[in-house]
Amino acid sequence: xxxxxxxxxALPKEITLEYLKQFVxxxxxxxKPEWAAVSALCRCGxxxxxxxxxxxxxxxxxxxDPVLHFVRHGIKGxxxxxxxxxxxxxxxxxxLAYKAFKNGEYEKALKLYEELGxxxxxxxxxxxxxxxxxxxxxxxYSNCNKNTIKVSNVSHEIDDLKKQNTxxxxxIKILQNDLEKYYSGEKKNAQ
Numbered sequence: 001x002x003x004x005x006x007x008x009x010a011l012p013k014e015i016t017l018e019y020l021k022q023f024v025x026x027x028x029x030x031x032k033p034e035w036a037a038v039s040a041l042c043r044c045g046x047x048x049x050x051x052x053x054x055x056x057x058x059x060x061x062x063x064x065d066p067v068l069h070f071v072r073h074g075i076k077g078x079x080x081x082x083x084x085x086x087x088x089x090x091x092x093x094x095x096l097a098y099k100a101f102k103n104g105e106y107e108k109a110l111k112l113y114e115e116l117g118x119x120x121x122x123x124x125x126x127x128x129x130x131x132x133x134x135x136x137x138x139x140x141y142s143n144c145n146k147n148t149i150k151v152s153n154v155s156h157e158i159d160d161l162k163k164q165n166t167x168x169x170x171x172i173k174i175l176q177n178d179l180e181k182y183y184s185g186e187k188k189n190a191q
Contacts, residue, residue, distance in 0.1 A: 003033050010075040014083045015046055022098055025127055034071055041067045043125075044094060048082045055079075097128070106135040 008017040020040035021029060028036035041047045052066045053059055056079060059069045070081055097112035110132035113125040 003037075004029070006075050007033070007037050007071065010078075010080065012080065012083050015044070019098065020044060022101070022128060037071045038065075038068050041071070046083045048084045051082045052079075055081075101128070101132065104135075106132045106139065110136065 004017065011017065011020075020037070023040040023043040024036045028039070047067050047070070049066045052070065052074075056069075056074070059066055062069065064072075070079065074080075093112050093116050097109045097116065100106075100109035100112065110129060113128045113132060117125040117129065
Protein backbone atom coordinates (compact mmCIF):
# COMPACT_ATOMS: atom_id res chain seq x y z
CA UNK A 1 0.00 0.00 0.00
CA UNK A 2 1.40 3.41 -0.98
CA UNK A 3 1.86 6.22 1.50
CA UNK A 4 -1.04 8.19 0.01
CA UNK A 5 -3.34 5.17 0.25
CA UNK A 6 -2.41 4.68 3.93
CA UNK A 7 -2.73 8.39 4.61
CA UNK A 8 -6.09 8.64 2.89
CA UNK A 9 -7.54 5.67 4.76
CA ALA A 10 -6.31 7.09 8.11
CA LEU A 11 -8.11 10.40 7.64
CA PRO A 12 -11.32 11.10 9.54
CA LYS A 13 -14.43 10.81 7.40
CA GLU A 14 -14.81 14.62 7.40
CA ILE A 15 -11.59 15.06 5.42
CA THR A 16 -10.78 13.60 2.03
CA LEU A 17 -7.47 13.55 0.22
CA GLU A 18 -9.14 15.51 -2.59
CA TYR A 19 -10.10 18.22 -0.09
CA LEU A 20 -6.53 18.41 1.26
CA LYS A 21 -5.01 18.72 -2.22
CA GLN A 22 -6.12 22.35 -2.48
CA PHE A 23 -3.75 23.43 0.28
CA VAL A 24 -0.38 22.58 -1.29
CA UNK A 25 1.14 22.55 -4.78
CA UNK A 26 -0.04 19.61 -6.86
CA UNK A 27 3.48 18.39 -7.61
CA UNK A 28 4.22 17.93 -3.90
CA UNK A 29 1.74 15.05 -3.75
CA UNK A 30 3.84 13.21 -6.35
CA UNK A 31 7.32 14.36 -5.35
CA LYS A 32 7.04 14.74 -1.55
CA PRO A 33 3.79 13.10 -0.43
CA GLU A 34 4.71 13.05 3.27
CA TRP A 35 5.58 16.74 3.24
CA ALA A 36 2.40 17.50 1.26
CA ALA A 37 0.31 15.62 3.83
CA VAL A 38 1.85 17.49 6.79
CA SER A 39 1.53 20.87 5.06
CA ALA A 40 -2.05 20.24 3.97
CA LEU A 41 -3.14 19.10 7.42
CA CYS A 42 -1.53 22.17 9.01
CA ARG A 43 -3.01 24.57 6.45
CA CYS A 44 -6.54 23.22 6.45
CA GLY A 45 -6.84 23.93 10.18
CA UNK A 46 -8.81 20.77 10.87
CA UNK A 47 -6.20 18.78 12.81
CA UNK A 48 -7.09 19.10 16.52
CA UNK A 49 -3.60 19.21 18.02
CA UNK A 50 -4.83 19.49 21.63
CA UNK A 51 -7.02 16.40 21.29
CA UNK A 52 -4.20 14.43 19.64
CA UNK A 53 -1.77 15.33 22.44
CA UNK A 54 -4.37 14.47 25.10
CA UNK A 55 -5.14 11.16 23.44
CA UNK A 56 -1.45 10.28 22.91
CA UNK A 57 0.66 11.89 25.68
CA UNK A 58 3.80 10.12 24.45
CA UNK A 59 3.83 12.47 21.44
CA UNK A 60 4.56 15.46 23.67
CA UNK A 61 7.61 13.66 25.04
CA UNK A 62 9.11 13.28 21.54
CA UNK A 63 9.30 17.00 20.71
CA UNK A 64 7.90 16.18 17.27
CA ASP A 65 5.12 18.35 15.86
CA PRO A 66 1.84 16.45 16.42
CA VAL A 67 0.83 16.67 12.75
CA LEU A 68 4.23 15.40 11.63
CA HIS A 69 4.02 12.65 14.26
CA PHE A 70 0.64 11.58 12.93
CA VAL A 71 1.92 11.43 9.35
CA ARG A 72 5.19 9.64 10.17
CA HIS A 73 4.16 7.38 13.04
CA GLY A 74 0.47 7.73 13.90
CA ILE A 75 -0.79 6.27 10.64
CA LYS A 76 1.33 3.13 11.08
CA GLY A 77 0.28 2.91 14.74
CA UNK A 78 -3.42 3.14 13.81
CA UNK A 79 -3.74 6.44 15.65
CA UNK A 80 -6.31 8.98 14.63
CA UNK A 81 -7.18 12.60 15.20
CA UNK A 82 -10.41 14.48 15.66
CA UNK A 83 -11.39 17.26 13.32
CA UNK A 84 -11.81 20.71 14.69
CA UNK A 85 -15.23 22.15 14.10
CA UNK A 86 -15.45 24.47 11.12
CA UNK A 87 -16.35 27.40 13.36
CA UNK A 88 -13.14 26.89 15.35
CA UNK A 89 -10.72 27.22 12.48
CA UNK A 90 -12.28 28.96 9.53
CA UNK A 91 -12.92 25.57 7.95
CA UNK A 92 -16.40 26.67 6.98
CA UNK A 93 -14.93 29.40 4.78
CA UNK A 94 -12.33 26.95 3.47
CA UNK A 95 -15.16 24.64 2.40
CA LEU A 96 -17.08 27.51 0.83
CA ALA A 97 -13.97 28.66 -1.05
CA TYR A 98 -13.24 25.12 -2.19
CA LYS A 99 -16.81 24.64 -3.49
CA ALA A 100 -16.73 28.00 -5.26
CA PHE A 101 -13.38 27.09 -6.82
CA LYS A 102 -14.64 23.69 -7.99
CA ASN A 103 -17.72 25.38 -9.51
CA GLY A 104 -15.58 27.84 -11.45
CA GLU A 105 -16.65 30.79 -9.27
CA TYR A 106 -13.08 32.05 -9.03
CA GLU A 107 -13.88 35.60 -7.92
CA LYS A 108 -15.94 34.30 -4.98
CA ALA A 109 -13.24 31.75 -4.12
CA LEU A 110 -10.54 34.44 -4.35
CA LYS A 111 -12.40 36.69 -1.94
CA LEU A 112 -12.82 33.85 0.57
CA TYR A 113 -9.18 32.73 0.26
CA GLU A 114 -8.01 36.33 0.81
CA GLU A 115 -10.19 36.59 3.93
CA LEU A 116 -8.80 33.30 5.19
CA GLY A 117 -5.29 34.51 4.43
CA UNK A 118 -5.82 37.53 6.65
CA UNK A 119 -7.17 35.32 9.43
CA UNK A 120 -4.91 32.27 9.23
CA UNK A 121 -1.93 33.54 7.23
CA UNK A 122 -1.71 34.47 3.57
CA UNK A 123 1.14 32.00 2.96
CA UNK A 124 -1.33 29.20 3.64
CA UNK A 125 -3.51 30.28 0.73
CA UNK A 126 -0.99 31.86 -1.64
CA UNK A 127 -1.24 29.03 -4.17
CA UNK A 128 -5.05 29.10 -4.08
CA UNK A 129 -5.07 32.88 -4.53
CA UNK A 130 -2.61 32.66 -7.44
CA UNK A 131 -4.66 29.94 -9.17
CA UNK A 132 -7.88 31.95 -8.72
CA UNK A 133 -6.22 35.06 -10.18
CA UNK A 134 -4.96 33.08 -13.20
CA UNK A 135 -8.40 31.59 -13.80
CA UNK A 136 -10.07 34.99 -13.47
CA UNK A 137 -7.67 36.35 -16.11
CA UNK A 138 -8.43 33.37 -18.37
CA UNK A 139 -12.17 33.93 -17.97
CA UNK A 140 -11.74 37.63 -18.68
CA TYR A 141 -9.65 36.86 -21.78
CA SER A 142 -12.16 34.25 -22.90
CA ASN A 143 -15.06 36.71 -22.44
CA CYS A 144 -13.08 39.35 -24.33
CA ASN A 145 -12.51 36.88 -27.19
CA LYS A 146 -16.21 35.99 -27.24
CA ASN A 147 -17.10 39.68 -27.45
CA THR A 148 -14.51 40.22 -30.21
CA ILE A 149 -15.99 37.30 -32.13
CA LYS A 150 -19.50 38.73 -31.63
CA VAL A 151 -18.38 42.16 -32.85
CA SER A 152 -16.57 40.54 -35.76
CA ASN A 153 -19.70 38.53 -36.64
CA VAL A 154 -21.87 41.65 -36.40
CA SER A 155 -19.40 43.51 -38.61
CA HIS A 156 -19.65 40.73 -41.24
CA GLU A 157 -23.43 40.79 -40.96
CA ILE A 158 -23.47 44.57 -41.49
CA ASP A 159 -21.23 44.17 -44.56
CA ASP A 160 -23.58 41.50 -45.91
CA LEU A 161 -26.60 43.73 -45.27
CA LYS A 162 -24.89 46.64 -47.05
CA LYS A 163 -24.25 44.41 -50.09
CA GLN A 164 -27.85 43.20 -50.03
CA ASN A 165 -29.03 46.79 -49.71
CA THR A 166 -26.92 47.82 -52.73
CA UNK A 167 -28.34 44.93 -54.77
CA UNK A 168 -31.89 45.85 -53.70
CA UNK A 169 -31.32 49.50 -54.67
CA UNK A 170 -30.13 48.36 -58.12
CA UNK A 171 -33.22 46.15 -58.48
CA ILE A 172 -35.47 49.04 -57.44
CA LYS A 173 -33.81 51.32 -60.03
CA ILE A 174 -34.33 48.68 -62.73
CA LEU A 175 -37.98 48.26 -61.69
CA GLN A 176 -38.48 52.03 -61.63
CA ASN A 177 -36.97 52.32 -65.12
CA ASP A 178 -39.12 49.46 -66.37
CA LEU A 179 -42.23 51.03 -64.82
CA GLU A 180 -41.38 54.43 -66.29
CA LYS A 181 -40.90 52.85 -69.71
CA TYR A 182 -44.13 50.92 -69.35
CA TYR A 183 -46.18 53.91 -68.25
CA SER A 184 -44.54 56.25 -70.72
CA GLY A 185 -45.33 53.67 -73.45
CA GLU A 186 -48.98 53.55 -72.34
CA LYS A 187 -49.21 57.32 -72.55
CA LYS A 188 -47.83 57.29 -76.10
CA ASN A 189 -50.21 54.50 -77.07
CA ALA A 190 -53.11 56.34 -75.45
CA GLN A 191 -52.41 59.53 -77.47
